[in-house]
Amino acid sequence: MCLVLSKVYYEVIKLNTKSMFQLIDITGIVESVVEKSNIRNGLVVIHAPHATASIIVNENESGLLEDIVEKVKEFTEPGSSKWRHNRIDDNAHAHIGSALFSSTRIFPVVNGRVMRGTWQNIFFFEMDGPRSRREVVILVMGE
């Protein structure tokens, strides 16, 4: 006789980006992976295996998305000669953004539902595009 078995389910998705900075809404993809997992309670990890991109969570309102990009540009100063890493590459800003704002987000999953708020959409945040075949690992774990 046995009760509860822990399960892990994951998918890796691929994205192409079109500009240096771009926010791509992947909320629907994340929710469909959670649905396919058949996991009712646990958590979902959304992870970009890249050092020049982030995963962030917020409202999908076009003005706000521009504001977020503007703030990150101000903070990370793309192309600045002050960054030592720009002597060997041109993307120090994207590394700094990815390092500090994290390339991973996590949500609780309860009764098969991602416990996100009404205005919490999930975005892949490109900071060093355009790039092809960017990846996002979506891993669901629970019971």
Add this chain to the structure above:
Amino acid sequence: MCLVLSKVYYEVIKLNTKSMFQLIDITGIVESVVEKSNIRNGLVVIHAPHATASIIVNENESGLLEDIVEKVKEFTEPGSSKWRHNRIDDNAHAHIGSALFSSTRIFPVVNGRVMRGTWQNIFFFEMDGPRSRREVVILVMGE
């Protein structure tokens, strides 16, 4: 004969906030949820399902809490006309703070104890208050 190890336990708490920026210490609540879960080893996710608040972790020293609020104000510029989102609402600063500083924190749980440092208290960080019925999802998973 069977050993069943994985468990998931969660609670959703509600908070009322009193000012635009406010840090509410929820360490005791998180620890009591972990205790009630009877989970000995695993992790606890503390998640605010809101796009204008964060969960942060640090020392509960009144001067420091004011410093953190001041820094986030400087960084996010409440009320600034530069933010496009403020044309349709007045809380772009809170969205930017929540997006970049994250609305989720996680701790290992070992031997029934949240593995936080002596000075690591857990805070709900209101950036768009006052609000009623703000929620925090606390989910414990493990064995």
Add this chain to the structure above:
Amino acid sequence: MCLVLSKVYYEVIKLNTKSMFQLIDITGIVESVVEKSNIRNGLVVIHAPHATASIIVNENESGLLEDIVEKVKEFTEPGSSKWRHNRIDDNAHAHIGSALFSSTRIFPVVNGRVMRGTWQNIFFFEMDGPRSRREVVILVMGE
């Protein structure tokens, strides 16, 4: 008959730091803990139980590491008299950095491998050194 899947394995490592700001690459240590865990699929949590340090993820390129430190110094203003916490201690900057940039990172684990990108090394980020016996909790959970 029963399949028992969930496992939790953890180690706590100790680090000594040599300067106020220092990035210590702990990627090899994290990967060896995951290997020892014998967990094939799940996740790994890397957590610094400190309020004046962070865990961050990025490329181990010496110029970039200096850039990241410079950015965090600019942002957190070590020694500034504007920080109230500096009246009772001298490390407000490190608290602010740890609170906002987080002291925890997480990676999916798939087929026994930490799903990090080629340029995603894992660092303990000291912001209030030198210190002895800094700790990092590495906890692996899965099947």
